[in-house]
Amino acid sequence: MNGIMSNPPIYFTLAYIGFDEVRALAKYVPDIQEEFRKAGYTKYAEQKSDRLVIESSDDETRPDISVREEISWAFGHSDSQSNYLLSESGLAFQTTCYLGHIDFFERLLQGFSVLRRIVGIETTTQVSIRYFDAVIPSPGKDRSDYMASKEPSEIRLDSDKFRHRATNSYSVFNTTIDVPDEGTMGCTLMIGTSWFNSRIGLPPDISAEGLKFEERFVHEDPIKHVVVDFQHRLEVEMSFDEALINNVLLQLHGAMKTAFSEIFSDIALKEWQ
Template sequence: MGKSLSNAPVYYTVAQIQFNPVLNLDAYISAIQAKMREKHFPDFKQEVVQRLVLPFGAIEPGQVAAPTFTPQSRYQFGDISGSTRFVLETNALSFQTTEYETFDAFSHALLAGLGTVHDALQLDFIERIGLRYLDAVLPSGEKESLRDFLVPEVLGLSLRDHAQHQHSVSETLVTSPAGQLVSRVIIRHGQVGLPVELTSLAPNIDPRFTQHVGLHAVIDTDASVTQREVFDLEKIEARLTALHNEIDKCFKAIVTDHALATWA
């Protein structure tokens, strides 16, 4: 994933930067939206979501306050094609795309958008940085199988003879100086899709992935670092690059030489 592949398997990428809460975010949206339009993200949408608030302690001895819901606005800034968008909340900026080319292009666009938000809000600190990739492994025809694309360690019992496989998951959690990484390989029969937690805000998936119906695998790699630091775009870029490098190493440990040659 370090360089552009002509037939790349990545079909969804998202990065999120969490920062200090800005409760009067609404007052800055007009200025942010104007700058986002200049950066070719003119598709603006505002939503109000209900956030669950869990109470602490008891009101009186023996009584516990019930959870409540608090309305909170979030804002989307999308491109014309509908494949790439920013999502801004009171304490986070997410950047997601279904037309991923290279990490350099992706991180450049993310940091430009984050810089726009910082110019308006004057952010104080960063709390967490996350980066996640979904890659679809789609064998073609009867001449290829998942064995040609994935190492045996993640295949499990998915290719047992005389049985139609429905679903299996291989998951690995590792830590490194860059942060924490969770790698999942989901093998299932059906159509390529998104995890439930991503479906509400995700851009449209490229049809070349969704048109495939049958046995396939999704490599879901999620890396993050949680550490409070003073806001600094150069440090954020360095941490994003470190997370990407860990994801890249993990990806190459999961796929075969045949897979890389097929996607090159």
């Protein structure tokens, strides 16, 4: 979790800052893209998707349901190991080559400073981090050897038509952090464990198109492995202050690091160290 491990299980990470929706963001994208291009993020892509929107209506028994087209913009580094993903309500920094949380958070804040300068965003609504770890057993070991808890029960179907692919378990925890001049704030930590017999991948809510993964995480054939998805977020409106946001990120990371040491067994921690 801290980038010091010699053989860390981390294969994908993202850090995110949310803000109030800017529907006119598209007109600023050319200037934003030019700033990122100068910083080495030369790969550009625009992505469109549909989002189901449910809003209250005059008739309280029948909400208004509509489909809204969402646009996001990806600014990828020339080495294809990291990118910025921008939407009308947030900026994420993503990487498949995690070198420690200090550099990681610094990159996110550098990207957000571009938005502040060009778009004029001064208020944030969310700060979050998300880490994906892949547990790939060494020869002679089982996935369960690496986990502090047992594999969740799986549903078995006695038919040749069904091949078991994954068993998932999610836990949600309330946490707190102390924010200077703001006091104690509540956060949400979610940890998901997925026991797979497949290739290593990412959930559908993650957009990692154009990013290259480390070779040890790339397998053509299905393999037995466990993916642990750590998500820790603070959702509160705050005036942007770089030192304040960095402090929040460090505290979110600190709590996640503690969870990391409890999720995995001593066998895992020793092998990765």
